[in-house]
Amino acid sequence: MQIQIDNSSNRPVYQQIIDAVKRDIALERIKLGEKLPTVRQLAGELVINPNTIAKAYRQLETEGIITTRPGSGAFVAEMNSNISKSVRKKIVIQELERIAIDAVHMQISNEELTQWFAEVIKKFKNTFGE
Amino acid sequence: MQIQIDNSSNRPVYQQIIDAVKRDIALERIKLGEKLPTVRQLAGELVINPNTIAKAYRQLETEGIITTRPGSGAFVAEMNSNISKSVRKKIVIQELERIAIDAVHMQISNEELTQWFAEVIKKFKNTFGE
DNA sequence: TAATTGTACTATCGCAACTAATACAAGTAT
DNA sequence: ATACTTGTATTAGTTGCGATAGTACAATTA
DSSP, rough: OOOOOTTTTOHHHHHHHHHHHHHHHHSSOOOOOOOOOOHHHHHHHTSHHHHOOOOOOHHHHTTEEEEEETTTEEEEEEOOOOOOOHHHHHHHHHHHHHHHHHHHTTTHHHHHHHHHHHHHHHHGGSSSSS | OOOOOOSSSSOOHHHHHHHHHHHHHHHTTSSOOOOOOOOHHHHHHTTTTTTHHHHHHHHHTTTTTTTTTTTTTTEOOOOOSSSSSHHHHHHHHHHHHHHHHHHHHHTTTHHHHHHHHHHHHHHHGGSBBB
């Protein structure tokens, strides 16, 4: 787990931790069943309040990304999305549209954007759904 | 200009207005030089404080999306991104990665995501850069 | 039994978002 | 010229979120 907190970012710290965990799982840097750093340990490393880490872990558990057990630790859970297919599509499309809009206003060409998309996809190809 | 404000959303109102204007421009619902609703008019329609609209317009002007003139109104400006190419790429890649990560955890397949991407792109194909 | 781990709770601080009211400056219409 | 419209600026106050701090609890591990 290598997490870089950007204090100048307007993205909340607890959210940056959630982002990092999700990213590392998607990139297979941490795998199913592996243990995450403890709340207090991560808090020490990053020099932030343990409550902030706890908040991130709590939300990750709510989302089904990890499972936690007091006395034991936090572990990477199996992937099984509890949201319905239609809702998932809605969410993703919404995010894709925002990118497209941003790209238009940045005067990025259709071809460029498509190529960048392909590059990104390649990075995660091992962990996509079946 | 048809703007829908979602008060239950955690996205700030002024940001939703910015999103809507950018979207309508990217979809060619409003075109170069056309006039936007006045601050007070929009505030009346959406039943929100004029200052909130003003804040959105001010930021849109800063980004170069619109030009405003007191006494006259706000108008759609020409598209010319002032950010460097490398920075633009960095921003877009970052957004694309976040989507990919979300998609992985939602167990969306590579093929599905790619198809959705293509669908979205098609909507905006007229307004992409050259 | 003692140490570790995640959770829960309360209190506090700082900041962003939003509302509100008002005044101002620049353009438009007559 | 005069009156109106338009975006801007300023100040003040409220609300909610993010983060910190300290403490206590429950479950697991050694």
